[in-house]
Amino acid sequence: MRASAARRAAAQQLRDAGVSSPERDADLLLAHVLDVGLGRLPLVDDLDVAQQEQYAALLARRAAREPLQHLTGTAAFRHVDLEVGPGVFVPRPETELLAGWAIEQASALSTPVVVDLCTGSGAIAKAVADELPEADVHAVELDEQAYAWAERNLARTGVDLRQGDMATAFDDLTGTVDVVVCNPPYIPLEAWESVAAEARDHDPHLALFSGQDGLDAMRVLERRAALLLRPGGVVGAEHADVQGASAPAVFAATGRWLDVADHRDLAGRARYVTARLAR
Incomplete structure (x- = not known):
């Protein structure tokens, strides 16, 4: 043929x-x-x-509607390749913008400490370690299957990978982190039917859904980042395109943060929020 x-x-x-x-x-x-x-x-x-x-x-x-990356076994993310398959969230191209922001923030420091919460496949952590070999990179994942994929992807990268809940992770790093980055679950439970079949039927639900308004994990992230970051440290987190106001409000409402800002992706959609811990 x-x-x-x-x-x-x-x-x-x-x-x-x-x-x-x-x-x-x-x-x-x-x-x-x-x-x-x-x-x-x-x-x-x-x-x-x-x-x-x-x-x-x-x-x-x-x-x-099985994800393409499950069929090929790999996903490209910035300058690295990741092994992916059933049991782990397939990294999306738009998340590369958040990773780029984290790398840019960390690159201004000589030996930056970077924490990737909800690491999933390890995509952001691996990208940071690849582009900033001088960085001290830490990552955590709760789901057992996703953690196994992260182990494969972060082997020999120097990343400190741990299995656990982002709400309690890295007590040993309290007050010392320069950059916290996170791609948390952010889809409202009520939006089930609108999720693409590739994600709804194949990505782990722990990585997708986050309460009635989709911001439960964002609230946990705000509290944990405030504990982990040094004064003046920064946090960045992806969110749904309809959360361009509500996600930044999670940070602005606490009074702990300065320079709370939202950022758009290449298609002009609200995509991730950043903030700086007040001194």
């Missing part, structure tokens, strides 16, 4: 299934089957029977 025809048919199959990026997903799955980079796909003439069968099986799973 001609590879070009297979790619066109695959994209149409995914489009009919409601996949948001059918052409790219079709190409990424074919590149995975052939073990080549995307740039080499136009050079491929034909698929043999085994390749066709493997491609068809992966396309059927993707059409059933």
Whole structure:
């Protein structure tokens, strides 16, 4: 079978299934089957029977809305690759902006102490350690399955990874941390039906839902960050695009924070909040 025809048919199959990026997903799955980079796909003439069968099986799973990254086993995040699969939240491109903010804040210091709460796959912690090798990076994850993925991804990075609850983590670092960063669960329970099938049916619910207004974890984060940070230290946390006012209000209402600000993603949507602990 001609590879070009297979790619066109695959994209149409995914489009009919409601996949948001059918052409790219079709190409990424074919590149995975052939073990080549995307740039080499136009050079491929034909698929043999085994390749066709493997491609068809992966396309059927993707059409059933299984996450692309579960099918390939990897997710790219800034300059690092992560192993992902069932039991761990698949990192999203928009979270790279929050990681970039944390790296920028920490890079102004000679030996910054950075804590990644709710680390999940370890994406933010790994990115910080990769881009700032001088940083002292710590990460915590509560869920047992997600922790196992983080262990794989953070092996040999120098990151201090612990299993536990962000509400009680890192008592030994109290008052010494320069940057706290977190991608907490933030989806309101009432928004269940509006969540994309890839996330709702495959990402762990512990990483998605956070009370009736979606801000329960944000409130826990505010209290923990205030304890961990040194005076003048900073915190950054991702939130839903509808929480551009309510998430910053969690910090502003306590009187503990200065420079509370919200930040937009590349699509112009409210995406993460930052604040500085008052001295």
